[in-house]
Amino acid sequence: MGYALGELGLRRWRTGDALRLVVAHDDPEMVNQGGIVDRASAVDWIGRVADLDNGHVYAVADADDHPIGCVGVTNIDRHRVGWTWYWTLADVRGQGVARDSLRALADWAHHDAGLYRLELGHRLNNPASCAVAAGAGFLSEGVERQRLTYDGTRYDVERHARLITDPLPSPQRPVSVRA
Numbered sequence: 001m002g003y004a005l006g007e008l009g010l011r012r013w014r015t016g017d018a019l020r021l022v023v024a025h026d027d028p029e030m031v032n033q034g035g036i037v038d039r040a041s042a043v044d045w046i047g048r049v050a051d052l053d054n055g056h057v058y059a060v061a062d063a064d065d066h067p068i069g070c071v072g073v074t075n076i077d078r079h080r081v082g083w084t085w086y087w088t089l090a091d092v093r094g095q096g097v098a099r100d101s102l103r104a105l106a107d108w109a110h111h112d113a114g115l116y117r118l119e120l121g122h123r124l125n126n127p128a129s130c131a132v133a134a135g136a137g138f139l140s141e142g143v144e145r146q147r148l149t150y151d152g153t154r155y156d157v158e159r160h161a162r163l164i165t166d167p168l169p170s171p172q173r174p175v176s177v178r179a
Contacts, residue, residue, distance in 0.1 A: 006062075006063040007063055007174040007175070007176065008060055008061065008062060008063070008068075008097065008100060008101060008104075008174070008175045008176075009060075009061045009065070009175065009176045009177075009178060010058035010059070010060060010061070010071060010101060010104060010105060010108075010175060010176070010177045010178065011058060011059055011061055011065075011178045012050065012058065012059070012178075013046045013049060013050065013057065013058075013059045013067070013070075014046070014059075015043055015046055017042075017046065017059060017067045018039045018042035018043045018046060019039060019042070020066070020067045021036050021042035021045065021046070021067075022036060022037075022038060022039060022042050023089070024036075024067075024070075024087070024089050025037065025042075027089075027090050029090065030087060033087060049072070052074060054074065054075060054076045054077075055072060055073060055074030055075065055076055055082070056072065056073050056074075056109075056113065057070065057071075057072035057074065058070065058071055058072065058105065058177070060088065060097060060098075060101045068088060068089050068091075068092050068097060069086065069087055069088035069089060069092065069097055069098060069101060070086065070087050070088075071084070071085070071086045071098075071101045071102055071104075071105040072084065072085050072086070072105075073105060073109045073113070073115065073118060076113075076115065079116070079117070080114060080115050080116040080117065081115065081116065081117040081118070081119065082109060082113075082115050082117075082118055082119070083118075083119050083120065084102065084105065084106065084109075084118045084119065084120045084138075085120060086098045086101060086102050086105075086132065088101075093128065094128070096135075096172050098132045099131070099132045099135035099136050099172065100136075100172050100175050101175055102132060102133070102136040102138075103135070103136040103137060103169060103172075103175070104175035104176075104177055105177070106118050106136055106137065106138075106162050107168070108177045110162075110164040111164075112177075115164070116163065116164050117161055117162075117163050117164075118138070118161060118162045118163075119159065119160070119161045120133055120138060120159075120160050120161075121144065121147065121157040121158065121159050121160070122157065122158055122160075123148060123155040123156070123157055123158075124143065124155065124156045124157070124158055125155065130158060130160075133160040134160075135169065135172075136162070136169060137162050137166055137167070137168060137169040138160035138161060138162045139160060139161060139162065139166065140158060140159070140160050141159045141160060141161050142158070142159055143156050143157065143158050143159070144156065144157045144158075144159055
């Protein structure tokens, strides 16, 4: 399947995107992300992320407005700190989509949503996610030992953060944010 990977856009998820979510979550790398297994669970997820009180979740849309990933900043607290996360369809991994989308989300969160600190974490056995974080200007802050468990196995997690005062990474690809 081909995607128009020119300028990307961050936009709200729509009910019409449900089947794309099902396809994305059918990927073995996504099995633990969100519990989406069919169209009904995808529509439910879209409804839940649309009504968040303490967060913002966006579809990453290609130039033809097809969702090819997701970025979010959630669990925003009174200290103006939020937890960021991201994923992309398998077909576009390794092409800078997650990095560029996360960078755009972070810039928006700092300058339009008023957040001071953004955090994220990834399993140590996921160097691609580490590269996304670093490429979006998130600095490593250390390892949380055995932080996550999947299928009975504990995983160490590397924590990253980006402050509003951190230097901005140079943009790689234009990404518009339609909050």
